[in-house]
Amino acid sequence: MQQGERPQSQSQPETFLRVCQDCDLVQAVPKLRDNEAAHCLRCHSVLETRKKNSLNRSLALVLTGIILFILSNLFPLLSLKAQGIAYDGTLLSASIELYNRDRPWLALLVLFTTFIFPAISLLGTLFVLIVTKLHYQTPVTASLFRFLHSTEIWGMLEVFMLAILVAGVKLGDLADIIMGVSLYSFICLIIVLSFLSLSLNSNTIWHPDGHHP
């Protein structure tokens, strides 16, 4: 493939070519201002967005997210008290217990979706954002960001939150449920993560200077 060849007319520098990812339509998109989104003419899916101050906001949210993620793992999420004995359940104990009870595949799936993917996503995003902020991007950063982009759906912390709610109600009549310290940080983490996905814009990473190829 010829490097950097752009089939773009030189007479109109204010528009650039975009290909819709959902319907493959080629169209010219004007240069966007902050908080604007360009939609496909044919199938209305989002072609391009620009978020205000995306880099700094995402950086702040990722740092908050990492702190909350550590807190969520340090202390129990739920404790069960029956006959005077309390059992603590942490984020990781779910997969560890499944492994101990001879369900290694389920344990692996739970471990990846509730711990490994969210952890990689947070740390990787922090790394990519810092590198972009310092204008020090390398091919490694690009492939890391592409990896994070494509494994996004496998981090399922918000689904786990719903599961905690369901499990709590199910156990409610069997024993006393005590909300752990980490539950509060876990709830905050999910809110922060949803704000992060709103503020993080892949354009900021690929074209940090606002320059569109």
Place this chain on the structure above:
Amino acid sequence: MTSIDRTFVRESASALTLGLIGCKHCHTVSRLPASLPITRKHHKNVLRCPCCQAHLQSRIPNSLSKTWALLLAAAFMYIPANILPIMNVTYLGTGQPDTIMQGIIHLIEGGMWPLALIVFVASIVIPFLKLLVMAGLLLSVHFRSHWRPIERKKLFHITEFVGRWSMVDIFVVAILVALVQFGNIASVDAGLGALSFAVVVVLTMFAAHTFDPRLIWDAMETDNTKNTENMENKDKSHG
């Protein structure tokens, strides 16, 4: 190259017919090299985006057959997922296996009908609808349907987004197994149904991943497809 420029003037053609390709990660538009035939089949040479080095694909290779395979496997696993117990609750020495449906019935009996509704939607309705919707989309692409492409695309994205929430039942079992361990008094074990159900969720997520929504629109561009075929023939006659 002249044919590419001529089609571009109409401004309503897909990138594939124009010999262009868009990167799904950084959105950079590149020109497909002339040496590679423009076809929907898999080609061995790997194209990389000049901006972010991502693997470029005009269409996901063999998208329909891959998605069918994953979907049929998921549909097959859907049967044990609903018949086998997802967990075994042992209380005072007597074991009681619980399937997904029995778990929901227990929630209703306990008066927790809003929660029962959530679990019912997440564990029974969503996986079933997902299988149906994906099969419908595949059939519509197979028969080159022109029916409501925008709605079909939306349906696909909803299916893709909603699928992960089916994992809630697996996580509930995982939490119960971790918390309920009172030796001989009460304990919870994950059943084989949980594993089958997890397989269904993972397979349908992969199926949504291998489905290429651009195929919905390819059927709409019948005249442009003819162009592609002409270009292919030209390539063949030149090479």
